[in-house]
Amino acid sequence: MNTSPTPPANAFTTWPLPGPLNALAWSQATDAPPTCAIASGTGTLFLLRQSMAQPLALPLAAEGALLALVSTPHGFVTATDTGQLHLTTPQGETTLLATLPTPFTEHLAYSAHADLLLAASGRTLTALSLPHGEVKFTSQLASSIGGLAASPIGRRVAASHYNGTTILDLAAPKNPPRTLEWKGSHLALTYSVDGKWLISAMQEQAIHLWRLSDGLDLQMRGYPGPISQFSWSHDGQLLATNGGSGVPLWSFKDKLKGPAGTQAQVVADSGTGGMLVTSVAMHPKGPFAAVGYTDGLALLANTQSNQSILLKAPPTPNTQHPTPITHLAWSPDGLLLTLADESGHLTLTDFSQLASA
């Protein structure tokens, strides 16, 4: 791993926020300056724009926590541990969308094709309209939902659970769902960008792939750590995950075979010292990956040359209590990167300043 010297410090700003910071998401609108939302375990939603001296704090749940966050064209939707869903505009106007009867809503997704918000609490899936929060339907799955993904093509939502994944047709939710079976506990879930594959992270540190045309199963094993994050490259051809000593890039260039029979290209490998990748975010415009590790180190890696630059040094090297990087998120234009660590520090990196420096 080649690391060049640290970029100029004025491109980075760090704020200590009351944590834990459970999710980051950037606004989708392209006609306004990008805004990053940060969901905190204190129940406060923070909003951050490039020009701000510090993030705007919006207390949404006085004694609760924000467990999930999704960015939609209507604004940010958050879920509290008491089942409250709020819609917050990038400007900071908040409305209560709904209070679900099921507490501990832990997954949110948005279907652009159906313009529906999807919320998972335990084994209950709820679909709501935006911006008014009208409940369109609920569905009970056989066991607790481990991950949720809206299909990039068509009106479908996939929910992972024990022993498989269930796909519902959002246009006809009463129709019998499609069930893809594979024994074990399926957690985080993602669709390939072309909508042809569904990929789950499994409890036993493997990823499982289903080819949707025929239900073919593929299993990619050998991860040394837990997998909780997926990130697709800008061209939709490479899937990056956390959970390795480096970032494996699974190739989906072959539309039919996917990564079957191939080895993942690994970038930003930390070697054999036991350090693992805890967060990864692929750049939305080019061949770069922002990578965070268990000891608090963060790098920007070029996925073609495997050269890296340092984004953040571990806060206190060799400490007994490292603070892993928990989340990384790029603004849609790829110029701003937010980074959260386990101690609640949020860092904004401004690459427009880096480029001109």
Add this chain to the structure above:
Amino acid sequence: MPLAPTTQHSTPNTPIPVTVLTGFLGAGKTTLLNHILTAQHGKKYAVIINEFGQAGVDDKLLTAQVDEEIFEMNNGCICCTVRGDLIRIITLLLKRAQKLDGILLETTGLANPAPVAQTFFADPTVAAKTRLDSILTVADAVHIRSQLAQTPEAPEQIAFADTILISKMDELPQAEWEDLEGTLRTLNPTALIARVNRGVPELPLEQLLGRHAFSLEHMLTLDPKFIEDAQNGHHHHHNSAISSLSLGMDNPLDPEKFDDWMANLLATQGQNILRTKGVLNIAHEPKRYVFQAVHMMSEGTFTTPWGDQKPTSTLVFIGKNLDKAALKEGFYSCIA
């Protein structure tokens, strides 16, 4: 070695202690739980229960529901079952800013505690942020002996326990007290046995919820003499095949022989061996080697020096259908 204090406030870096509460319906689990939650101790506990609306538990307290889902780890070992939903609920509790002093995990009357215990070793996030403190089994003094005779779950709950709290002792004739304790000791020679009176345990709560029973550093309490006494006590007939075996030896052990024997033993018989605990005298090592296993998930480490104490090895097995002669022979074959 300075022992850690029995109570300490959780900081972001201190794993949250988890106490698993088992026992048959009617044994007094809910009464104990309510006492723990309402006593004036200034601590914040989360309770994980099997179902909401469970009679008697104050629902204003922080509670979370887990499903009964149990799944097998796909590692070819059918006893490596973990509670997937428990991982989910604990991960959710860790997303709250409010720091917890402890988590109490109540299992239903018939649940086998092994998958719950194994969950705390199997999931890296749960293992890093929480620590299994102990398994606490509540037993009804009047009914436990007939439950032991009639159901396979009751002996497992007693065998698995680190603490056995006996309720309704005042309803049992004093003449039977010794017999009751003897019965429990046969199944579990290492557990702490104490009484609980209308939900109030005779032990201070910080001691009850701070046993460090799964901490290798704290597992220095296997008293060979006390275990031997329990073993030589009178025997009781019940229909379970659960029993315990304690072995002692002064000769130092060969570490490689012990590792090979134990790895093979747990791989082939781990399904029947519920718990294993040992404090071992390893050849040419000044420190105690402490070892424990829940079924076939095991861990071991060197802890404190023997110092003035005479180095001696003690190994305790609790399990089903234990082949005691073979275990004894295997242990003796590890002599250096």
